[in-house]
Amino acid sequence: MQPHELSVAEAARQIEQRTLSPVELVQSALDRIEQVEDRLNAFVVVTAEQALEAARRAEEEIAGGGYRGPLHGIPVGIKDLYDAVGLPTTSSSAVRSDHHPTEDSACVARLRDAGAVVVGKTHTHEFAYGVLTPTTRNPWDTGCVPGGSSGGSGAAVAAGECLLGMGTDTGGSIRIPASVCGTVGLKPTFGRVSRAGITSLCWSMDHAGPLTRTVRDAALALQAVAGFDARDPGSVQEPVPDYARDLDAGVRGLTLGVPTNYFFDDVDPEVEAAVREAIAVLEAQGARLREVEIPYAGQMMAVEFGIVIPEASAYHQEMLRESGERYTADVRVLLEAGETVLATQYIKALRVRTLVQQAFRHAFEGLDALVCPTLPTAAAEVGQEAFTFPGGARKSVIDAWVGHSAPGNVTGLPALSVPCGFTSAGLPVGLQVIGRPFDEAGVLRIGQAYESATDWTSRRPPL
Template sequence: MEPYELGLDQAAERIRGRELSPVELTESVLGRIEALDGRVGAFAAVMREQALAAARAAEQEIAGGRYRGPLHGVCIAVKDLLDTAGVPTTSSSRTRADHVPTSNAAVVERLGEAGAVIVGKTHTHEFAYGVITPTTRNPWDLDRIPGGSSGGSGAAVAARMCQGAIGTDTGGSVRIPAAVCGTVGLKPTYGRVSRRGTASLSWSLDHIGPLTGSVRDAALMMDAIAGYDRADPATVDVPVPRHAEQLGAGVERLVIGVPRNYFFDRIDPEVEAAVRAAIGQLEELGAQLREIDLPHSELYMPAEFGILVPEASAYHQESLRKLGELYTEDVRVFLEAGELMLATDYIKAQRVRTLIQQGWRDMFDGLDAVLAPTLPAVAARVGELAFTWPDGVEEPVINCYVRTSAPGNLTGLPALSVPCGFNADGLPIGLQIIGKPFAEPTVLRIGAAYEAATDWTSRRPESLS
């Protein structure tokens, strides 16, 4: 096994045991990026010199007995929305081509404190405003999209070009690429991870979370990045658990809801079969299943876009007037449309959001989690604008993907995507586990129990061999 093939936890164990040096791992990962990224296009910038310097520093610290923890000397990629001091942070947009921050985003700071080696910045759909990530391809099939907006992060992890990556999630942008790229993706509770130093899409819906090769790796990354930040007023000052400590507790006696409505209303039959098989697997492991009805489901999409679109336009208002011609057409159209929305409509959308949150709070009474498909469909083909359902209805790709991920953003609840199978074309399918506020350890525990009973996360894309 080459060092780049190691998962985060595997690499950490070897580094801690002095069986692998951070420099050796980093050189292997950088070699993997050099060999593959010309085809995958996951990276906006490769931080080769900085990464090697960080790896040498980690090696010296560890040799001197100053081991910082599981991320020390391990290779991490960061979505190009997060500021990195001295390194361009473009948000994959020509409008920020010359933007070089002088300080790090909060999450980058915390990764540095944990001793992580940042190997590069990953592509996003421009300013996170889409689910395609046009610059990047899916490692499972290079004619397919990697999802978005954190498509570069999802592709980089799937192609083993890093041990973990950071993404952002406003309408599903961590979970969407996780599902279609066959990785694990966690959207934490709103306020659990600081967004300071991160370009915003929609301030009241934005979240930051990890994409990894396993549930344990996601838990280890959360241990490093979670926590209160006085400089981000959205963060909540509540205790941060050790996310990796409860992973082996299993699911026996946990009560898990299975929706009768919404999530399975319009879905690819192969996706539904895989998700329902995963739900059955968790029941065999001891979980108690309870059928539930999701409240106010007809309002999820209107509320999501009724909030996201005007908030994004407000953030970009000045830039749109000065640099409008530099935005890609799809993003510019959305930003211009947001200028036409009324303040009264935005306020109504926020009020509806409160209604949805109250409904979900009541629904969760007596439940530990909810299980659902992460997405209704697998990765779309490059250039494919819509899915056609058996009843002849065409649904835009963005609507299809956001439809099942938006509830997690509207409610702010933690939501984990774990691989749960493949379709007949060998494309990954994701299972979504949604929990109560700040119950990341519970959703990770459920994901770990399912992962341990299956082999989905051990599979590798054959298109890159």
């Protein structure tokens, strides 16, 4: 096994024991980037020289007894919405091709404090406004998209170009690429991780979080970046637990809700079969299953887009007037459409979101988490516009995918995607675990129990 194929936890163990050096690990990741990047295009920019210098500093610190913890010396890819000193923040857009921040975003600063080594900035769907990341390809099949908007991070982690990728999630943009690229993706509770220094799509539903190879790696990443930050008006002063402490406690005695509607209404049969089998694995480990009806299912997408579209247009209003021709056509159309949304419509969407949040709190009474498909399909082909489901329902790619991830954003609840199988075409499928507010530890515990009973996360793309 090459160093770039290791999980964060395993690489950290070897680095701490000094059987692997940060320089060796980072060089392995950079070699992998050079090997596969011409087929994936996951990175906007790769900072090989700076990364190797940071790796050498990490090696010297560790040799001198200054080991900082499990992210020390770990190569990380940062979604190109996060400000990082010395790197451009283009948001994968010509509009910001010359934007160079003078301060690290909160997450990047915390990752650097933990000793992580930034190897570059990963592609996003322009300004995170989409689910395809059209610049990037899926490492399991380069004729398919990697999902979005954190598609660069998802593809890079899956392909071994970095051991940890940071993403953002406003309508599923961490969980969507995690599902279709076969990685773990964690969207924490709204307010758990600071968004200071991250380009916004929709400030009232933006989340920041990690994409990793394993659930344990996601716990280690969240440990480094979680916590209150006064610079983020949505940040919450909630104690940060030790996410690894009860990771292996199993699911015996936990009650998991299985939706009777919405998440299984229009789903590819292969995806449904994989997810049902994954739920059965959790039941066999001692979890109790309870059928649950998802409240406000018919309003979920109206609320999601009723808030995202006007908030995104408000953020981009000035740039759209100054540089409208520099936006890609699909994003420009959405931004222009957002300016036609009435204030009364936006306020109604905000009010219904409150009702949805209250209804989910009621639905969660007696439950530890919901388990369901992350997405209703595997990866879409490049250029594919829609899916047709059994029964004849036809949905655009964005409607199909955001429909499954939107509940986590509308409610702000923590949600995890874990690989749970493959289709007959060899494309990954994701299991989604949605937890109670600020119970990322519980969500990770459930994901770890499933991951430990299967071998999906050990598989690698056939690049």
